[in-house]
Amino acid sequence: MNSGTLYLIPVPLAADQINTIPEAVRKQACSLKYYFVENIRTARRFLKAFDTSVDIDSITFSEVNKQNQADVKLLKEWLKAGNEVGVMSEAGCPGIADPGSDLVTAAQAIGSKVVPFVGPSSIFLSLMGSGFNGQSFRFVGYLPVKDPQRTKAIKDLERIAHQQNETQIFIETPYRNNALIEDLVKHLQPHKTKLCIAVDVTAPDQILVTKTLAEWAAAKPDIHKRPAIFLIHPA
Amino acid sequence: MNSGTLYLIPVPLAADQINTIPEAVRKQACSLKYYFVENIRTARRFLKAFDTSVDIDSITFSEVNKQNQADVKLLKEWLKAGNEVGVMSEAGCPGIADPGSDLVTAAQAIGSKVVPFVGPSSIFLSLMGSGFNGQSFRFVGYLPVKDPQRTKAIKDLERIAHQQNETQIFIETPYRNNALIEDLVKHLQPHKTKLCIAVDVTAPDQILVTKTLAEWAAAKPDIHKRPAIFLIHPA
Numbered sequence: 001m002n003s004g005t006l007y008l009i010p011v012p013l014a015a016d017q018i019n020t021i022p023e024a025v026r027k028q029a030c031s032l033k034y035y036f037v038e039n040i041r042t043a044r045r046f047l048k049a050f051d052t053s054v055d056i057d058s059i060t061f062s063e064v065n066k067q068n069q070a071d072v073k074l075l076k077e078w079l080k081a082g083n084e085v086g087v088m089s090e091a092g093c094p095g096i097a098d099p100g101s102d103l104v105t106a107a108q109a110i111g112s113k114v115v116p117f118v119g120p121s122s123i124f125l126s127l128m129g130s131g132f133n134g135q136s137f138r139f140v141g142y143l144p145v146k147d148p149q150r151t152k153a154i155k156d157l158e159r160i161a162h163q164q165n166e167t168q169i170f171i172e173t174p175y176r177n178n179a180l181i182e183d184l185v186k187h188l189q190p191h192k193t194k195l196c197i198a199v200d201v202t203a204p205d206q207i208l209v210t211k212t213l214a215e216w217a218a219a220k221p222d223i224h225k226r227p228a229i230f231l232i233h234p235a
Numbered sequence: 236m237n238s239g240t241l242y243l244i245p246v247p248l249a250a251d252q253i254n255t256i257p258e259a260v261r262k263q264a265c266s267l268k269y270y271f272v273e274n275i276r277t278a279r280r281f282l283k284a285f286d287t288s289v290d291i292d293s294i295t296f297s298e299v300n301k302q303n304q305a306d307v308k309l310l311k312e313w314l315k316a317g318n319e320v321g322v323m324s325e326a327g328c329p330g331i332a333d334p335g336s337d338l339v340t341a342a343q344a345i346g347s348k349v350v351p352f353v354g355p356s357s358i359f360l361s362l363m364g365s366g367f368n369g370q371s372f373r374f375v376g377y378l379p380v381k382d383p384q385r386t387k388a389i390k391d392l393e394r395i396a397h398q399q400n401e402t403q404i405f406i407e408t409p410y411r412n413n414a415l416i417e418d419l420v421k422h423l424q425p426h427k428t429k430l431c432i433a434v435d436v437t438a439p440d441q442i443l444v445t446k447t448l449a450e451w452a453a454a455k456p457d458i459h460k461r462p463a464i465f466l467i468h469p470a
Contacts, residue, residue: 008363008364019257019258019259020257020259020353021257021353022254022255022256022257022258023254023257023258024254024255093359093363094363095362095363095364095365095366096359096362096363097370101366101367101368104363104364104365104366105366105367105445106366107366108365108366108431108444108445108446109366109445114364114366114443115364115441115443116360116361116363116364116443118255118256118353118354118355118360118437119353120353121359124328124331124356124359125351125353126351127330127331128243128328128329128330128331128339128351129243129330129339129349129350129351130330130339130343131330131336131339131340131341131342131343131344131349132336132340133336135332135376136373136374136375136376137373137374138371138372138373138374138401139371139372139373140371141370141371166373196343202353206350208349208350208351209343210340210343210344211343
């Protein structure tokens, strides 16, 4: 019998944006004694920011990242014992394009209760703010790094966007953002396709702008090393 | 010069779940004097729930729904005059599968600032909680109502999910939920595909469960008339 619960705890996307996490979520986060986190130091910092009086030392952490695979055996132990367990990533909501989803998959597989909490997702916020058709959309993660696959991927996304009237959403490693913009301006149709560029979502210096490719070509932004989301849609 | 700002204000998905809206968002929502809303009565109720002291009578509302197209001319007037304008839908986040996106499109087109706020999205929360691959996902809205298009759509979604390793997300009119589950059990592969059913997301009676189609076939849930999200992915 699995009486434990897995809580998916969102954290801010940008430093100091604690206000983007609902108060009730911050309270719940600080009440949990078992945590899977991407980075223990970051997790402690967030919990302290949520509530300065949180008893950090009474919490047991297990790291889940590229160096440490999700300790699914430990998760099952904790859940089967009836514990309330938290999952936290480095930024935003766990379970969306991060190592946390393996834990959620395991929890679901053993029939444990899974409770996701409301928090900031740059993918979702940029889709809202893009003005694109929210009826149908697709997130594809990173594009191929090299040609010819890269150019083909860009053109395929545009074709699908137009054929399906479906927003296509993708990301890039931040130090390659400007190069990506060059590629998009080069390969996408200048007047028939719109591009939304969302940068530092929820931060004070957030950029969230939709223009045609022709308009972007005339004024390419410098977003070197800034976390960004890219969305395309028929104009 | 467009000095106005369009704020995208989320509201709860389920009655009384005000705690799912960050405090800072509730404050901002109650400070705005110009609003586009799906339903004026619902909007007033939410604003009063956000802050009982809100001065409702000083707010100008414009309705946007199936009966009333978005008054884009009015939006442009308000924004060009430098006002802070809010958009609110009946539930969840505006700009995702609702009439609000036309307003966002218009605001972007005239170069106004658009600021989406953090709030509950059943699509997003169910994706987090499904345990499916969050690296790549697609939301397609409603499936065709009749056969043969309906069965074809269901099989196409499964094929795409497997070929692309991509979560496919869709919705149904709530009074047809149980019939949809029957169709999914009938047409999807019993052991090679998993289905997540998310019902009344954020409510106390929330269901968010992932199982193989074979497991669902053995114990079909009765979710008649309850708001739900459906997600499929390779097992």
